[in-house]
Amino acid sequence: MPLLQLDKIHISFGTQHIVRGVSLQLEAGEIGCLLGPSGCGKTTLLRAIAGFQGLQLGTITMANECVSSANQLTPPEQRGIGMVFQDFALFPHLTVAENISFGMRKASAAERRARVDELLTRIGLPGYQKRYPHELSGGQQQRIALARALAPKPRLLLLDEPFSSLDAELRERLAVEVRELLKQEQITALLVTHDQQEAFAMADKAGVMYQGELLQWETPYQLYHQPRHQLVADFIGHGVLLQGTVNASGSLASPLGMLEHPSLLTVPDGTPVSFLVRPDDIVPDTNSRLRGRIKARGFRGAHNLYSVQLNSGIEVLTLSPSHEQMNVGDEVGLRPEFDHLVVFAADHCELPGFHDQAPLVRPFTPPVSTAPPAQPLPTSPKAKSA
Incomplete structure (x- = not known):
């Protein structure tokens, strides 16, 4: 039973179709990644999973429980989901320990201290409990933001371009560290990014979105070596x-x-x-x-x-x-x-x-979608622009 399952979901703003018939699933403990240029619908998809955005068609299921459909929207606070944002969103007036334990209000003081100490050790920042966000580097702030999201032990973690404000070398290093931490915590996660190296460093499953459609959802290896669509081939890797x-x-x-x-x-x-x-x-x-x-x-x-x-x-x-x-x-x-x-x-x-x-040399059965028909894709899209 997958922990997260999207079944042919469709999202529109007025007459504008933002997400079209997207289906994917993540098993418990898997890390997924949505790749694509700006405006392709990946952040809207993340907001729908979190419960901030409703659906026009399809369903979102978590651990076999429907949390979103055209007629249902379970509130975000009832989904057991953590989020990490690209701007870190740390509280500047709170210490590191207070930031990390912010979502653990039901835990005792001793439990909060123990969890903070454990996470700071895991992210390589032991002893930082009393520091404030302005005293930290960008990479350190991102680690604290991640620790804060992990502290309540969510069943699903959503990351919206969490490393976009960091330099390239730090992004790649943090991606590897975050993957290791998520695996240690046994947390299922879904990452949104336009950086391929970041996705390849973190993801067990990855997909490329374009104009609201999920073109392919497989392992990073398959995306690179077995693209099923020319847009995937164009977007992934130099070629x-x-x-x-x-x-x-x-x-x-x-x-x-x-x-x-x-x-x-x-x-x-x-x-x-x-x-x-x-x-x-x-x-x-x-x-x-x-x-x-x-x-x-x-x-x-x-x-x-x-x-x-x-x-x-x-x-x-x-x-x-x-x-x-x-x-x-x-x-x-x-x-x-x-x-x-x-x-x-x-x-x-x-x-x-x-x-x-689909590639002529590989059999491919197209999925059946009940979403409104997509507009024709251009012959030579500028899919690499972010």
């Missing part, structure tokens, strides 16, 4: 979509040459397709006949990320160890090295709905 044509032998004629994959045998001869190319699919190789010129280089620590324009004019990305640095303007040889191909229908803009854009 480009190239065009090609499948021939009768099951090969893919492409700007990178002839690509082979057994699954392509199921695709009709002559089918135009687009396929996903990520930086780890392209390997620099001085002996390769596929040539290009470096247009840009980005330093990533252990490796460099290069944008290479092929002689055909198409640009692809490739990785190379940073100690083997190549320069902008250099000609390089490239070798395709795919572990697997992710292939989509090329004429996606003419298909009636996004469910028809």
Whole structure:
């Protein structure tokens, strides 16, 4: 029995459809994450789970108890949910200990002290009981905000972009620490973010939202390696979509040459397709006949990320160890090295709905939704803008 289950929920503000037919579930102790650009509906979805927003269609169930439907809205304080906000929302006039124990009013003073001491030790801030929020760094404040949400031992924790005001290095480190803490506390959690690395560091399950629809809900590994929708492929990781044509032998004629994959045998001869190319699919190789010129280089620590324009004019990305640095303007040889191909229908803009854009090489049964029909998705959305 899942601890949290959303079944085809739909949320509208007037005539504007904000969330469309979203279904997902989290088992007890799992950490989930909703990814997507600003305005995609993920925060509205979080508010609905918390009880701050009603539904027009569908149901939200917690531990087999319906807490939201079109005709029912269980108050937030009766749901056993904790929340962590992106602005921390600590009380400036209260000490760290008073902030953490704020939601434990029914506990005795001894129980509150013991819980505060336990959580401060777990978040690596023992002895901070008497400090005030203005005496803490941003990362320390976020740890205290998390401890405050965990103190009453909620059955579900909701985190709304909790690390967005922190620098990138601290975000990634905190994401790992928060995951470890949630697992120690055995707390089920749902995180909203637009940062992929943050999501991958924390989540057991993750999903990508676009224009109110949940395009895919699976493990982070599956989102990255087995995207079921072109928008997911576009949003997750650095990559480009190239065009090609499948021939009768099951090969893919492409700007990178002839690509082979057994699954392509199921695709009709002559089918135009687009396929996903990520930086780890392209390997620099001085002996390769596929040539290009470096247009840009980005330093990533252990490796460099290069944008290479092929002689055909198409640009692809490739990785190379940073100690083997190549320069902008250099000609390089490239070798395709795919572990697997992710292939989509090329004429996606003419298909009636996004469910028809599942990879051609993987079977996919679209979910049935009772929500109002979605508007057609654009051919080239700017899904990466946050």
